[in-house]
Amino acid sequence: MAALRQMTRDDLAAVIEIERATFPADAWTEGMLRGELADQPRTRHYLVAEIEGRIVGYAGLAVAADQADVQTIAVYAEHRRAGIGSQLLTALLTEAARRRATRIFLEVRADNPGAKTMYTNFGFEAYGVRRGYYDDGTDAITMMRELDG
Template sequence: MKLRQMTEADLPAVMAIERATFPLDAWSEGMLRGELADQPRTRHYVVAVEDEQIIGYAGLAVAADQADVQTIAVLADRQSKGTGSALLTDLLAEARRRGAVEIFLEVRSDNPRARSVYERFGFEEIGVRRRYYDDGTDAIMMKRKLDG
């Protein structure tokens, strides 16, 4: 598996993963195009590729000394094989490279698997956004300080 910068040509494969992973609150293709339009100025989006197939993707927003994980998704049959960890490691490195001192994210309260990954990477729960997602599910807000 290798990581590379996401391009607009990747959107069909990325949107298929997006819709499968987040069926209740998937981003639209237009939203992702907007994110890519800000790359590399304030955004950093990568895809994970294995055997010439996109198996996951992730995105980061950085403004001043603060970064936000915008999204991470991995094909269901490729989860628990290190892809998500590789994507998150890349986002953390990019946030540091851009001078961020802390990084934030929101994760669905009904997704303990993702929460445990974030906790393993040093993220701590800092609050709850009630009914944040379209289906009324709460979002757990998490933060991690970034060292040099």
């Protein structure tokens, strides 16, 4: 398993590398990530996953009132299927519940069956499609899960 900790600005260079490797067609910019971190911890919660001191994944959550949104989860390809994505998602769900969210939402690329399976295994249910949501024209599947309150 990876060691999880709160993301800081010092992590941005490593996170940007993962972002570009994972989402080449629509990677977030450093400015976008800086903006997300600027709202941490007020409305955001970002984590990095480290193995032997190297950041291999990260995830982010937004929470407003009783609604939470998984902003992103990304893990280097060579570390996928090792439970790191699940570990990050578990931490986001825990934080959303701690902040008293009753529902958590996310979008997942329609062409990402591995991520869709992980979210389904965590109890997320698809409820819609956002046509052409991603920069390359790929649809997003919108998913939601009720949180125990």
